[in-house]
Amino acid sequence: MSELVRRDPRKEWIARNRLHPQHLEVLAEIGGNAVATEWMGPNGLMRRNPHAVGFMGPNGIRRIDRSGASHAAHTNARSTQSQDSRRQVTINTPAFMVAVVPDMAGGRLSPHDRDLLGLARQLADADPENPGAVLAIIYGEHKENAFGEAGVDRLLSLEGEQFDGYTPENRIAALQGVDREIAPRYWLLPDSTVGGGELGRRLSVRLGERAATQVWQVEADSDSDTGWRCTTRGAAGTTDIVRALPRVVLALAECADPISETRHAAEPIELSRGLPNVLGRIEDIGEVAVDPASVSLAEAEFILSAGNGVKDWDNYHHAAEVLGATKGASRVAVDDGHMPRDRQVGATGTWVSAKVYVAVGISGAIQHLQGIQSCEKVVAINLDEGCDMVKRADLAVIGDANAILAALVTRVEQYRAEQEENRDAA
């Protein structure tokens, strides 16, 4: 549908003319086929019909919501279309560059990466006369399509098989090439365990800069040489070090607010010179399959947790093995001796951060719910529909835990068999 507002002068005239035979029909049509509550009077005054506004309250009294919320429902579809009000910013001739190397965990910008891009924008946009550009450097393939909305002006995508897998030496050589050619004023990397923390330290050593690590605050400071000072965590998080902002910055999550009000060009650029080929001394052989039972509860990805509702423990253990889940337990199950103490989830046990947490027969004491606060998806299998775990869960199945677990085991075994067949066929 076109963005243009088409006006029909004849209909407007009818709408103004209360004595016109088609007046009411036209009013309704203009008002989005709703009862017209407001229209332009014949003298150009706005007229209101107080009987048509509001809604019937619970006591049978007409209530009028003047906040505009109920009125918004009456307006027609064209005006309710949410418009992207973000300002488009294009920097054609940047005064300098701020390079960001995001982690791109799972091929997408993580929240940590977005915070870092927010910090980069802060550094780039400090002087509105000479704005800098934010350059994001990406290795290999990615699935992200909103670089511009995250605040990236220039996008350098480094591709090649030398970046597949764990290849810090090649990646650093590429970053060094970027440094020689583009010479960014700042290098920002996420201080994460996944990759940014290591890459940033390697880069700072290679560039001969003394990096600021664990940065959580950056402020403008006219006294320092660079015009910025940063606050970093030192001594295992017990001290704050305030220092001038160096060229290489390894920042913690939430170091700045992510970009939400502007959109940027994310213009792809390329290096004029080819990337150097490095003879690596570290060879990646690939990931190792880990036995889920041995993974510590705090870092497990998928937990099958058992509580008082589990009666057949052999069935539960079998299910955990088949699903490949790490075993957890509620306090009751541990106290009753069904599970070892180190498997207890909750405030007194382990605080878990699983991607998927399946609670079997756990009603959800507040201490237990605290322990699973940072889990992404919670599945509850429970007999009691009103328990707290069901309220917390993203998916709750009400029923007998044993039967559901057995059915789940059958389903997964069937799936595994199908996969096996496909693999044989291929």
Place this chain on the structure above:
Amino acid sequence: MPPDAQSSSATGLNVAVLVSIGRHPLTARTRRADQDARAVEMALTLSGASVSLMHAGQHDSDNEEAIRGYLGMGIDEVRLLEQMPQADVVPVLTEALRASAPQLVLTGTRAETGEASGILPYLLAEALGWPVINGLAAVEKVEKGVATVLQALPRGKRRRLRVRLPAIATVDTSAPAARQSAFGPARRGEFDVQPHASEADSALTQWQIQPARKRPKRLKIVKSSSARDRFKAAAAKSDGGGGQTLNDVTPEQGAEAIFKLLREEGVLR
């Protein structure tokens, strides 16, 4: 027992462990640093390897107490490269490592005192021209100057790497926990104190160091044009968000729904 705690054969391997002074997070007393102790533990589990400890820092009673914590794990001697307080230890460690030429250098990821930036292993590697790997979880085998090691990834995953020796490896908390320090061996252990010229770390003096402030909590900012929406977002309870409840379903239907979620999340392998 975790899968990566098996001892591997590394006969004749010369392992140096760089240890630092730790600080207890609650009492602030000096102690053996946790990650460094794990590095010592890993070196001790390499069967047939000769382990030497190295520390660069001051030689006073507090530090001696902390370093004896490492000796109590079953090591006879520690080399102490004596330095002034606030000295840059990279040159002296580089020199010492070049002279003693170990095949593998283990250390913690990050110190528990001082700047604790975790850059030291990388600086040493650059100065010596050795490869460096982080998050070492286990050394599987060492043959013909190439070590096969496991690197710890988040979520308990492991990655197998092959590294040409000599190399530097850092150990973090995903490595096996360190053994207890025994009192007797800790008393009997000897210090080989070697005074060295120390270079002052000039940048450190310009920094302002203060006890850590609590980080401000990020507020949930709702960008909306209408005041009503903003109020609703501020006053709304955070929980009760769109969970799906399956009532009166057969176990098979319930299992199917759970199975679908597990597949979507990609946790079924």
